[in-house]
Each structure stands twice: as C-alpha cells, then as structure tokens.
Amino acid sequence: MTILAAAAPEPGTDDVTGHYYYPPDDMRAARGEGVYLYDEDGRRYLDCSAGTFNLSLGYSHPEIVATIRERAGELVHVTSKFQTAPGNELVRRLVGIAPEGLNRVHLKSSSGSDANEAAIKMAQHHTGRTDVVSLFRGHLGQTISMIGASGAAFRRAPFSFASTGVVHVPDPYCGRCFYRQSRDTCGLLCVERINDFIDFASSGKVAAVIVEPISGNGGNIVAPEGYLARLRQLCDERDIVLIFDEIQTGFGRTGRMFAAEHFGVTPDVLTFGKGLGGSGLPIAGLLTRERMTGLAGHHINSTFGGNVLASAVAAKTIEIIGRPGFLENVRETGAYIMERLRDLAGRVRCITDVRGVGLMIGIEVVDRAGRPSAELTGHLADVAQRRGLLMRTSLYGFGNVLKVRPALILQRAEAEEMCDRIEELFVTVDREQV
Numbered sequence: 001m002t003i004l005a006a007a008a009p010e011p012g013t014d015d016v017t018g019h020y021y022y023p024p025d026d027m028r029a030a031r032g033e034g035v036y037l038y039d040e041d042g043r044r045y046l047d048c049s050a051g052t053f054n055l056s057l058g059y060s061h062p063e064i065v066a067t068i069r070e071r072a073g074e075l076v077h078v079t080s081k082f083q084t085a086p087g088n089e090l091v092r093r094l095v096g097i098a099p100e101g102l103n104r105v106h107l108k109s110s111s112g113s114d115a116n117e118a119a120i121k122m123a124q125h126h127t128g129r130t131d132v133v134s135l136f137r138g139h140l141g142q143t144i145s146m147i148g149a150s151g152a153a154f155r156r157a158p159f160s161f162a163s164t165g166v167v168h169v170p171d172p173y174c175g176r177c178f179y180r181q182s183r184d185t186c187g188l189l190c191v192e193r194i195n196d197f198i199d200f201a202s203s204g205k206v207a208a209v210i211v212e213p214i215s216g217n218g219g220n221i222v223a224p225e226g227y228l229a230r231l232r233q234l235c236d237e238r239d240i241v242l243i244f245d246e247i248q249t250g251f252g253r254t255g256r257m258f259a260a261e262h263f264g265v266t267p268d269v270l271t272f273g274k275g276l277g278g279s280g281l282p283i284a285g286l287l288t289r290e291r292m293t294g295l296a297g298h299h300i301n302s303t304f305g306g307n308v309l310a311s312a313v314a315a316k317t318i319e320i321i322g323r324p325g326f327l328e329n330v331r332e333t334g335a336y337i338m339e340r341l342r343d344l345a346g347r348v349r350c351i352t353d354v355r356g357v358g359l360m361i362g363i364e365v366v367d368r369a370g371r372p373s374a375e376l377t378g379h380l381a382d383v384a385q386r387r388g389l390l391m392r393t394s395l396y397g398f399g400n401v402l403k404v405r406p407a408l409i410l411q412r413a414e415a416e417e418m419c420d421r422i423e424e425l426f427v428t429v430d431r432e433q434v
C-alpha cells in the first residue's frame with residue numbers, strides 16, 4: 001500500500017491549517033490584554049471565558065509578565081527533586097490559603113487531568129480499595145482514565161477499557177432532579193442513594209468519591225445547600241476519601257479562594273490547576289491532609305511538574321488574588337452579572353435558567369419547545385464570536401449551557417459591557433427562532 005504524504009507546507013507560508021490533526025478555528029489570535037483578546041487584524045474580542053477558564057488574572061497581566069521576565073533569566077526548570085525559592089514560596093502560599101487541615105502540597109503534575117489521576121491513586125493507595133464514585137455530568141480530564149471517571153457516555157464510547165471501577169451517580173441538579181423531587185421534599189436523595197450505588201453497583205471496594213463542588217463543563221450545576229456537607233458525612237461513615245476537583249472553582253473563581261470554603265466543607269484531597277497559572281502558565285497539583293501522604297513514591301516524575309517558572313507565577317497569582325478587595329470585586333461583579341442575566345432570562349424565550357456563584361455563571365439554553373438545545377447553544381457561541389464576544393460551551397451534560405467565567409480582574413465597566421453585549425446577542429438570536 002502506498003501512503004501519500006501531504007505535501008510539506010511551502011517555506012515561509014503560515015497557512016498550515018491542513019496539517020493540524022484537528023481542525024483549528026479560523027481566528028488567529030495575536031495578543032491579549034486583560035479581558036480582551038486581539039486577532040491578527042487588530043479586531044478586539046471580549047473574552048467571557050478567560051481563555052479555557054484559566055486566565056484568572058486575564059491576558060498578559062503586567063505583574064505576571066514581569067515575574068516571567070525576572071525569573072526566566074535565573075532558572076526556568078530544574079528536576080522537581082530539588083527545592084527552589086519559587087517552589088518553596090508557592091508551597092508556603094498554598095498552605096496559607098488552603099482549607100483547614102489540607103497542609104500537604106503535591107506539585108508533580110502539569111495538568112488537571114494528571115492531578116485528578118494522582119488524587120485517585122492517592123485514595124487507592126491510602127484505602128487499599130479500588131473503585132471511584134463520580135457524577136453523571138462530571139468532567140475530570142482528558143486522559144483515558146479520567147475520561148472513564150468523567151460522566152457523559154459519548155466521551156467514553158470509543159474507549160471501551162476506560163471506565164473499570166467507576167460508579168457514576170446522579171448530580172445534585174435540582175433544576176432537573178434525577179429523582180423527580182423538589183428540594184423541600186427530597187431529603188437529599190442524590191447523596192442518600194449513593195449508599196445503594198456503593199452497595200449494589202460497585203465492587204464494594206470504594207476508595208474515593210470525586211466531585212467538582214460546582215460542576216463546570218457539566219452545566220454550571222451548583223449543589224443545593226447541605227449536599228456537600230452530607231456527602232462529607234457519607235464519606236466519613238464509610239471511610240471513603242472525599243476528593244474535590246477545584247480545577248475550575250479554585251483560586252477565587254467563586255469569590256472565595258476555594259469553593260470548599262464557600263460551601264464550608266473540607267475534602268481529604270483537593271486538586272487544582274487552571275487559574276493558578278494567572279495569565280496562562282501551566283501548573284497543577286494537589287492539597288491533601290497529612291494522613292494521605294502514602295503516594296510519595298508512586299507519582300513522582302512528571303517532567304514539567306512543579307516547573308520553576310510556573311511556580312513563581314503561581315505564587316504571584318496567589319499573592320494578587322489574596323490582596324484586599326480582590327475577591328470582593330469577584331463577588332460584586334458576579335452578583336451584578338447574575339442580576340442582569342436573570343433579568344434577561346425573563347425577556348427571552350431561549351433561557352431557562354441562570355445559575356452560579358461569584359464569576360462562575362452558566363446560562364441554560366432551551367429551544368422553543370423548552371428542550372435543552374446543544375445546537376442552539378453552539379449557534380449562540382458562533383454568533384457571539386462573530387460579534388467579538390468569546391463564549392464557551394461544552395458537550396457535557398445536555399451541552400446547553402453557555403459559560404460566563406471571565407477573568408477575575410473584570411471591572412464593573414467591563415461587566416456592564418459584557419452584559420450589554422450578551423443581551424444583544426440573545427435578543428437577536430431569540431428573535432430569529434421560530
């Protein structure tokens with residue numbers, strides 16, 4: 001068989017689109033500043049999703065750029081076997097902001113998926129058990145085992161060996177309750193029934209329950225009052241490790257440093273990534289209780305884990321987020337956006353719910369018949385981009401939630417502009433729908 005190789009790109013051409021394994025968007029991003037991204041033609045986009053929900057300090061935050069410049073000349077990387085000043089500073093700051101009792105830091109991960117895998121390994125190692133309980137609409141990462149542990153059948157379908165030992169259970173999604181209950185009558189069945197899943201649907205050897213305190217990609221699902229506290233209790237009763245995936249919710253996204261704090265519940269292990277990189281540096285890791293340290297010899301040599309430059313940026317990011325007024329601004333702009341979007345929901349037919357905490361907000365989209373519509377959601381995101389507004393969707397859950405998760409440095413005037421433009425978008429698209 002002859003294999004015809006695609007011709008190599010002409011020297012000097014920058015049209016390499018056909019050589020990408022996946023089809024990239026036509027937009028060519030050139031530079032960013034704060035909450036704005038600019039393309040090669042100088043067109044400005046207001047980014048409602050902070051890159052990939054990770055630019056907590058926006059594009060090219062001046063203090064992050066200065067930290068990179070300053071540190072890059074000294075040491076970019078060294079084996080994570082050694083201590084470094086930026087690494088130690090980061091550990092000190094992480095323990096300083098961690099929910100009480102999480103005083104061990106594991107930095108040998110370079111992505112959120114990797115951190116979640118480490119957390120599960122840690123729980124298995126600690127308990128001597130294997131299984132993991134996770135949520136229907138959870139998104140825990142891209143590696144094959146994290147696809148297995150995440151919700152959504154379509155993601156797992158091509159990878160038949162990926163989900164061994166995972167028991168998926170219904171989310172605390174009151175808007176579309178799996179048990180057809182309302183909050184005042186439900187008795188938190190979404191936690192209680194986990195006992196049945198463990199007893200009848202698992203191997204009986206459950207090591208961990210892993211949840212996002214607010215489900216991000218799955219639809220910005222905010223757990224009802226008492227859910228996480230009862231989940232904590234269930235884990236304690238059954239000696240199961242409780243893992244919070246705070247990869248989206250961590251570092252100020254909810255208006256608190258961690259969502260654990262917002263809900264007043266402390267897990268045994270907390271995974272983090274995304275926002276810690278400030279303006280986009282790749283860094284991830286875990287905070288754990290002291291007693292969970294048995295993994296030390298088993299998750300050790302991730303090449304980029306604890307990268308020195310990224311650690312310096314991460315320490316600076318924590319310092320900035322911790323400054324007086326910073327989280328207050330997240331809470332205030334978040335409340336303002338929620339109010340505006342809820343008002344909009346009352347005036348257009350395609351929004352059925354607006355929910356969120358801090359600057360982690362989701363707009364749930366339905367078609368004319370009131371059904372969740374991934375197609376309309378995708379259309380809204382496409383029209384938004386053409387109008388210079390970047391909004392992300394995800395196919396997890398029903399795929400019908402537009403995410404409003406801007407950089408946490410968002411100022412009131414920018415929040416007003418964002419709401420005005422989202423409003424114009426929805427009013428226009430809503431009018432088109434027959």
Ligand SMILES: Cc1ncc(COP(=O)(O)O)c(C=O)c1O
Pocket residue numbers: 110111112113114116139140141142212216217245246247248273274
């Ligand atoms: C909640 C959550 N967990 C884990 C991940 C995986 O992180 P990463 O893409 O850095 O591997 C993501 C990424 O979107 C996420 O949103």
